[in-house]
Amino acid sequence: MRSRNSVFCYEGYSFVVFKEVYKPAEDTLLLARNLVVRRGECVLDMGTGCGILAVVTAEMAARVVAVDINPYAVVCTKKNADLNGLRPKIEVLLGDLFSPLDSSRKFDLILFNSPYLPVEEDEGGSWIEKAWAGGETGRKIIDRFIEEVPEHISQEGRILLVQSNLSNVRTTLDFLDQSKLQAAVVDKEKLNFEEIVLIEAKKQPEGACT
Amino acid sequence: MKRKLMDILACPIDKYHPLELHVFEEGEEIVEGLIICPKCLRWFPIREEIPEMLPDELRNEKDELPFLEKWRGKIPKRILLEGKPFRFTNTKG
Numbered sequence: 001m002r003s004r005n006s007v008f009c010y011e012g013y014s015f016v017v018f019k020e021v022y023k024p025a026e027d028t029l030l031l032a033r034n035l036v037v038r039r040g041e042c043v044l045d046m047g048t049g050c051g052i053l054a055v056v057t058a059e060m061a062a063r064v065v066a067v068d069i070n071p072y073a074v075v076c077t078k079k080n081a082d083l084n085g086l087r088p089k090i091e092v093l094l095g096d097l098f099s100p101l102d103s104s105r106k107f108d109l110i111l112f113n114s115p116y117l118p119v120e121e122d123e124g125g126s127w128i129e130k131a132w133a134g135g136e137t138g139r140k141i142i143d144r145f146i147e148e149v150p151e152h153i154s155q156e157g158r159i160l161l162v163q164s165n166l167s168n169v170r171t172t173l174d175f176l177d178q179s180k181l182q183a184a185v186v187d188k189e190k191l192n193f194e195e196i197v198l199i200e201a202k203k204q205p206e207g208a209c210t
Numbered sequence: 211m212k213r214k215l216m217d218i219l220a221c222p223i224d225k226y227h228p229l230e231l232h233v234f235e236e237g238e239e240i241v242e243g244l245i246i247c248p249k250c251l252r253w254f255p256i257r258e259e260i261p262e263m264l265p266d267e268l269r270n271e272k273d274e275l276p277f278l279e280k281w282r283g284k285i286p287k288r289i290l291l292e293g294k295p296f297r298f299t300n301t302k303g
Contacts, residue, residue, distance in 0.1 A: 099222035100263035
């Protein structure tokens, strides 16, 4: 864990990042630079961390719901929403993935910079580890996300998901397909020890043959 | 927390919706309050304007019981006595 809070700037926005919260990195920016938000859309930022994607999308969106399981992250997000003058549009919620959300309310855009690193189970209990730890295969949280996301996305909605080749991109694409979502890799970036990919998924058109 | 968030909140344990909202302190947003699942009697605090809807295994009795104590007079009796995952009878016999 970093010993001090830090500051991160992106596209004219400024963010305080508490030391207990994941600091925006290449995976965050891969998602950020591919964001397209249409005016009036409802956005769900899952695993919001310091709230950077929630803030960036709030400018255009009608409503952004920012969820994180880390109690420090949600306080950090609230602070950053205030700092950037976007608090009226951002609703912060402490919770575990979709579990506190009712499926009757659909989102137009769902963002998820997933925890994808393979780790030994029960490696530790710190809150910040939940930002990257994906269980033994790295897929524990991604798989839960894919299982539940179809219930929460609108018919025309888009899902943007970041993961790494360390936790099997093919499996994600297959699993999304099984969940009746059309998915493709839309951007990628090579880092030292891994390649991170951005996957976009949409509902298959109603009545389509698969 | 904005009141309209209640439109999309469900109980993380049994997915019941709509949940009950009790507001204790409100400015531009709800600063402190309680969200209750009427089906399973689980309660979730709203503190520092943030609703805390974690699953039981990530909650901490020592951290949360003082919240029930603080607002005891405004919390329905059935939550004080039968609420989940924590209630007074657990610790005070």
